[in-house]
Amino acid sequence: MQNPIRSRRDGAILEVTLDRPKANAIDLATSRIMGDVFAGFRDDPDLRVAIITGAGDRFFCPGWDLKAAAAGDAVDGDYGQGGFGGLQELRDLNKPVIAAVNGIACGGGLELALSADIILAADHAQFALPEIRSGTVADAATIKLPKRIPYHIAMEMLLTGRWLDAQEAHRWGFVNRVISQKSLMEETRALAQTLAAGPPLVYAAIKEIVRDAEDSRFQDTMNRVTKRQLPTVDRLYGSQDNLEGARAFAEKRDPVWKGK
Secondary structure (H helix, E strand, O other): OOOOEEEEEEOOEEEEEEOOOOOOOEOHHHHHHHHHHHHHHHHOOOOOEEEEEEOOOOEEEOOEOHHHHHOOOOOOOOOOOOOHHHOOOOOOOOOOEEEEEOOEEEOHHHHHHHOOOEEEEEOOOEEEOHHHHHOOOOHHHHHHHHHHOOHHHHHHHHHHOOOEEHHHHHHHOOOOEEEOHHHHHHHHHHHHHHHHOOOHHHHHHHHHHHHHHHOOOHHHHHHHHHOOOOHHHHHHHOOHHHHHHHHHHHHOOOOOOOOO
């Protein structure tokens, strides 16, 4: 069987494509490969942005491979580092990730998209959490979705499994932009290039602050930021890039970020 994950480097950008016919479903082996790929992205100082997408134009990812489960692939087995799909539990991932949703994203596939920082969707993309119909729970989505979109919409999706098209997903705010299928990857790569040209130490601080604030009181996180108790914030405030930003502003030029 071919490798279910294709990766391509373009300068500071890593493009990861889930390519597992017919629907890009994820089994345990695929999840472990994805975890290794995204951990490698996290740990490579030359990479600044990742894109996750699916092969073809019908499926981004339908989530867990039920056929593999029926053949004995335990749903509570070893997903590898980063948990299911390699992203949603990956520790210290302080670089931007863009999901380019090129078709159906349901169940664990929707959870995979929600693990990204920005979601761009093809105009024919569809989203759902159909776990309710198979007698199980969309665990990560149950935690994340009510924090991302209006509570009652999230609960309707979780309790009924109903489908949303890309336009409705955009209306409720968990898709940043709806794009024609033919332009999806072009626009995603352009956004990735914009992010790759930005300040990596600032991105890292933003992501750590957001994670810290998710389960903390506002003032508690603010205190950790101002006292430089978050590692990425401490590194940023003592960095060459922090000084470069001020100098570039004063000199009316574009900053040159070095990630140092």
